[in-house]
Amino acid sequence: MLSTRRLRVVAGLAVTAIAAVVAVSSGSSATNQATKLVIWADADRVPAVTQVANAWAAPKGVTVQVVQKNFGDIRSQLNTVAAETAPDVIVGAHDWVGELSANGSVLPLSPSAATKKQFPAYALNSFSYGIAVKKLYGAPVALENIALVTNTALAKVPTSFADMEKQALAAKKKTKAQVGIAVQQGSGGDAYHMYPFFSGLGGYIFGTNAVGNLDPSNIGVANAKFLKNAPLIDRWNKEALIRSQVAWDTGRDLFTKGKVAYYITGPWFLSDIQKSGVKYAISGFPQIVPGIKSVPFLGVQGFMVTKFSAPHGVESLAKDLVANYMMQPSAQLALALSNGRFPANLKAGAQVKDKDLKAFGKASAGGVPMPNIPQMASVWGDLGAAWVRSTKGAGAIPARRSFLGAQKSIAQKIG
Amino acid sequence: MTSVPIVADTAVPNPSLLARAIGFFSGPVGLAIKLILLGALNALAIWAIGVLLSEEKWIAALAIAAATLVIDLVYLVPSRRLIPLKFLVPGTVFLVAFVVIPIISNANIALSNWSTGHNLSKDEAIVAIEEVSLVAPADGTTYTATPATKDGELVLLLVDDVDGGLYVGSEDGLEPLPPEAARVDAGAIVAAEGYDVVQGEGLAGIDAALRGLVIPTGGDTFVRAEGLTLAIELQPTLEYDEATDTFTNIETGVVYKDNGEGSYESAAGEALEPGWRTYVGFENFSTILTDPLVRDPFVRVFVWTFSYAFLSVFIQFAIGLFLAIVLNKPDLKLQRIQRAFLVLPFAIPAFLSVLVWQGLLNDEFGVINETLGTSVPWLFDPTWAKVSCILVNVWIGFPYWFLVCTAALQAVPEELTEAARVDGAGPLQVFRRVTLPLLLVVTAPLLIASFAFNFNVFNNIYFLTGGGPYGVEQSVAGSTDILISYTYKLAFSAGQGAQYGLAAAVSIFIFFIVAGISAISFWRTKGLETIR
Numbered sequence: 001m002l003s004t005r006r007l008r009v010v011a012g013l014a015v016t017a018i019a020a021v022v023a024v025s026s027g028s029s030a031t032n033q034a035t036k037l038v039i040w041a042d043a044d045r046v047p048a049v050t051q052v053a054n055a056w057a058a059p060k061g062v063t064v065q066v067v068q069k070n071f072g073d074i075r076s077q078l079n080t081v082a083a084e085t086a087p088d089v090i091v092g093a094h095d096w097v098g099e100l101s102a103n104g105s106v107l108p109l110s111p112s113a114a115t116k117k118q119f120p121a122y123a124l125n126s127f128s129y130g131i132a133v134k135k136l137y138g139a140p141v142a143l144e145n146i147a148l149v150t151n152t153a154l155a156k157v158p159t160s161f162a163d164m165e166k167q168a169l170a171a172k173k174k175t176k177a178q179v180g181i182a183v184q185q186g187s188g189g190d191a192y193h194m195y196p197f198f199s200g201l202g203g204y205i206f207g208t209n210a211v212g213n214l215d216p217s218n219i220g221v222a223n224a225k226f227l228k229n230a231p232l233i234d235r236w237n238k239e240a241l242i243r244s245q246v247a248w249d250t251g252r253d254l255f256t257k258g259k260v261a262y263y264i265t266g267p268w269f270l271s272d273i274q275k276s277g278v279k280y281a282i283s284g285f286p287q288i289v290p291g292i293k294s295v296p297f298l299g300v301q302g303f304m305v306t307k308f309s310a311p312h313g314v315e316s317l318a319k320d321l322v323a324n325y326m327m328q329p330s331a332q333l334a335l336a337l338s339n340g341r342f343p344a345n346l347k348a349g350a351q352v353k354d355k356d357l358k359a360f361g362k363a364s365a366g367g368v369p370m371p372n373i374p375q376m377a378s379v380w381g382d383l384g385a386a387w388v389r390s391t392k393g394a395g396a397i398p399a400r401r402s403f404l405g406a407q408k409s410i411a412q413k414i415g
Numbered sequence: 416m417t418s419v420p421i422v423a424d425t426a427v428p429n430p431s432l433l434a435r436a437i438g439f440f441s442g443p444v445g446l447a448i449k450l451i452l453l454g455a456l457n458a459l460a461i462w463a464i465g466v467l468l469s470e471e472k473w474i475a476a477l478a479i480a481a482a483t484l485v486i487d488l489v490y491l492v493p494s495r496r497l498i499p500l501k502f503l504v505p506g507t508v509f510l511v512a513f514v515v516i517p518i519i520s521n522a523n524i525a526l527s528n529w530s531t532g533h534n535l536s537k538d539e540a541i542v543a544i545e546e547v548s549l550v551a552p553a554d555g556t557t558y559t560a561t562p563a564t565k566d567g568e569l570v571l572l573l574v575d576d577v578d579g580g581l582y583v584g585s586e587d588g589l590e591p592l593p594p595e596a597a598r599v600d601a602g603a604i605v606a607a608e609g610y611d612v613v614q615g616e617g618l619a620g621i622d623a624a625l626r627g628l629v630i631p632t633g634g635d636t637f638v639r640a641e642g643l644t645l646a647i648e649l650q651p652t653l654e655y656d657e658a659t660d661t662f663t664n665i666e667t668g669v670v671y672k673d674n675g676e677g678s679y680e681s682a683a684g685e686a687l688e689p690g691w692r693t694y695v696g697f698e699n700f701s702t703i704l705t706d707p708l709v710r711d712p713f714v715r716v717f718v719w720t721f722s723y724a725f726l727s728v729f730i731q732f733a734i735g736l737f738l739a740i741v742l743n744k745p746d747l748k749l750q751r752i753q754r755a756f757l758v759l760p761f762a763i764p765a766f767l768s769v770l771v772w773q774g775l776l777n778d779e780f781g782v783i784n785e786t787l788g789t790s791v792p793w794l795f796d797p798t799w800a801k802v803s804c805i806l807v808n809v810w811i812g813f814p815y816w817f818l819v820c821t822a823a824l825q826a827v828p829e830e831l832t833e834a835a836r837v838d839g840a841g842p843l844q845v846f847r848r849v850t851l852p853l854l855l856v857v858t859a860p861l862l863i864a865s866f867a868f869n870f871n872v873f874n875n876i877y878f879l880t881g882g883g884p885y886g887v888e889q890s891v892a893g894s895t896d897i898l899i900s901y902t903y904k905l906a907f908s909a910g911q912g913a914q915y916g917l918a919a920a921v922s923i924f925i926f927f928i929v930a931g932i933s934a935i936s937f938w939r940t941k942g943l944e945t946i947r
Contacts, residue, residue, distance in 0.1 A: 060616060130688075
């Protein structure tokens with residue numbers, strides 16, 4: 001009697017298991033039949049990417065799956081994602097390219113010569129990387145940079161830095177604000193937002209070698225020219241022209257509440273500024289020291305094809321989407337405007353009507369693309385910290401000493 | 416089965432419920448549930464084994480097969496000796512899945528060179544190096560391409576981008592295509608005699624064939640499709656030799672050898688990108704001990720981490736205990752509401768409180784300095800930043816100790832404190848000699864656990880100060896970095912970005928430090944048990 005019961009048990013088990021396995025395997029074979037392209041994009045871009053990719057995919061019978069990710073997570077998760085769920089195409093920033101290429105995570109692209117002609121050289125350059133052979137790893141889509149925003153009720157657009165300093169301090173006195181110019185920093189520092197000052201005083205991050213590649217052994221954070229001009233930072237700190245206590249939110253509030261005459265920010269705060277009703281003008285940065293231009297960092301965002309597209313059997317499709325379709329003017333316009341950025345494609349750029357976006361574009365003149373070599377990871381923190389040490393008000397450390405320290409520590413980290 | 420009459424215990428409400436439940440689940444219903452669950456488990460295991468076998472992961476497949484077999488046997492074979500196992504097996508499975516495997520995989524990473532530039536397998540790296548080494552020759556041609564088939568074989572119909580010449584590209588090479596045999600529209604061939612142009616949904620299925628199509632054009636140059644509408648002439652600059660496992664630069668003759676650390680390196684020390692992930696033994700551990708970049712801040716960070724965790728727990732406990740005693744008076748008005756308010760900080764997600772505190776503590780714009788009329792550099796001065804870190808951590812943690820101490824106070828027998836008072840002890844003496852020791856019996860293990868927890872509260876540091884402020888001589892670790900945030904920075908903001916191997920090695924160090932401190936503390940507090 002016991003043995004028949006055992007038998008029933010074993011039979012029952014076998015039946016359930018087989019049924020489940022059949023269900024699982026039939027389910028997976030059904031999904032294998034359709035060609036699927038997986039794209040990782042950030043929340044702002046998901047609708048535009050979906051629309052553009054579907055328009056491309058429909059005639060080819062390809063299914064597109066757009067997965068929403070935090071922008072910054074895309075970079076790190078690409079290292080650890082399982083191959084089955086990995087993306088074939090990602091959106092990313094140009095300064096990830098060195099790391100992603102050194103990891104072998106993204107594939108080189110070759111758009112046609114006619115397509116490449118439609119892009120500014122720096123946009124393609126900033127997405128190119130290679131020690132011996134430089135290759136393009138991304139299709140540039142959107143350009144972004146910071147600019148000088150003037151509260152025109154408090155001050156005029158400056159004609160020189162001395163003029164800006166005078167007007168900013170006068171406005172500061174009038175509104176009883178803590179600072180004259182709002183530049184977001186915070187206790188951790190923010191090298192991206194202080195770069196116009198840094199470059200205007202003669203600072204640079206990496207020099208270039210004979211081939212024209214960035215050279216991580218040539219660090220210019222405390223070069224002689226910059227050190228000569230660095231005491232200006234100490235003066236600005238003393239007169240509270242700038243202060244690193246201004247964080248991203250306090251900086252925005254200072255400007256939108258009409259407390260400061262000048263604000264250094266990017267297109268991401270445009271809607272807040274417009275909503276506040278403050279009258280504003282967007283321009284480039286005035287020259288601080290004769291002979292040296294004060295320029296912002298340039299950021300280029302674009303799409304890349306991952307190494308996973310080959311095993312997924314969609315490499316040529318992904319390359320067609322990214323290096324061909326997405327680089328055309330109409331797709332560029334849709335993708336860039338979806339999060340309020342200027343399109344990288346020159347023809348698409350000519351169609352932009354928004355005068356603020358155009359003004360940000362103009363302020364990018366002469367700007368420096370953020371270095372895309374992986375060694376840049378060692379720079380951000382130290383450069384930001386150096387600025388904070390020298391602009392924190394009371395107890396600040398003289399800029400010369402502070403930036404020499406940063407230079408030493410960056411060199412040590414890069415090794 | 417039913418020989419002993421059950422005596423109903425009236426003190427237990429509804430005593431038959433449990434019995435009824437046991438009866439219900441012991442019958443066919445229980446058997447059915449068991450079968451369904453085991454069946455689902457077996458199905459999952461078979462599916463997983465299938466996937467693992469297809470990826471040639473033999474050991475993992477074998478382990479899953481063995482584990483599933485054990486589980487099936489334990490729950491199906493009616494033997495009395497197996498009954499304890501029915502309770503032990505689920506716990507063991509979870510222990511292995513959530514404790515043992517992560518520790519093994521962490522150790523595994525710590526022994527590897529996994530970092531930026533060392534992320535692929537060696538085979539993948541070889542393919543990637545070959546791909547990166549391809550260049551367009553100086554006189555190279557680009558073509559507008561149209562995939563087509565002839566007799567079931569994929570070819571490319573090509574239009575020279577410069578002179579407009581028409582070609583058919585196959586594995587045999589380039590063949591001119593007579594202009595009258597093809598129709599060209601907008602620079603691309605749209606139809607050709609004798610060829611079936613692949614279009615529409617056909618394009619979705621040709622990826623492998625298209626990538627495999629290499630059209631030789633003399634020497635080592637070849638034409639290859641890039642995407643679906645473009646083909647370019649390419650030439651390798653490096654050549655891989657499988658026999659010697661080396662790359663050779665075709666032009667300069669420089670040889671790149673496997674350097675045993677996951678890269679091909681030339682004699683001059685130039686390494687090819689990308690490298691691959693490989694085992695490097697205890698190199699990461701020796702880096703921690705010898706590299707000044709890692710070693711120098713370690714002691715400073717360790718001392719701060721220890722004081723941070725110790726002071727946080729001590730002050731949290733002191734405030735929690737004080738409030739618990741104050742609010743423990745039975746005749747207190749609104750006792751419940753007061754208690755509820757005190758627990759509030761505990762109910763808010765910690766990282767949110769930290770972000771709010773960061774705003775409050777800002778020394779130019781923060782509410783705290785504004786209200787107090789002070790200008791304390793809460794976050795910008797190394798010492799004050801440390802004070803702020805502890806302050807915020809105390810705010811987040813004291814309600815926990817308030818709850819624990821409130822509960823523990825109830826458990827202190829009234830007779831003991833009563834007796835002490837009768838013997839003439841003052842309130843302070845009663846507290847020090849009777850209440851506190853009894854309280855510590857209950858809370859000491861929790862204090863140790865809390866200390867270990869505070870040793871590793873990444874969020875509280877990361878969101879409040881980000882480890883800053885940084886002194887001029889400080890590089891990877893700022894003045895408020897604790898070991899875990901320092902590890903994070905070491906892993907992600909030094910060198911060339913991610914250094915997973917090194918970070919895993921540091922985390923193993925942290926594990927031993929925390930485990931060591933906990934073990935010592937537990938051993939020391941054993942003395943408290945004798946109070947019972």
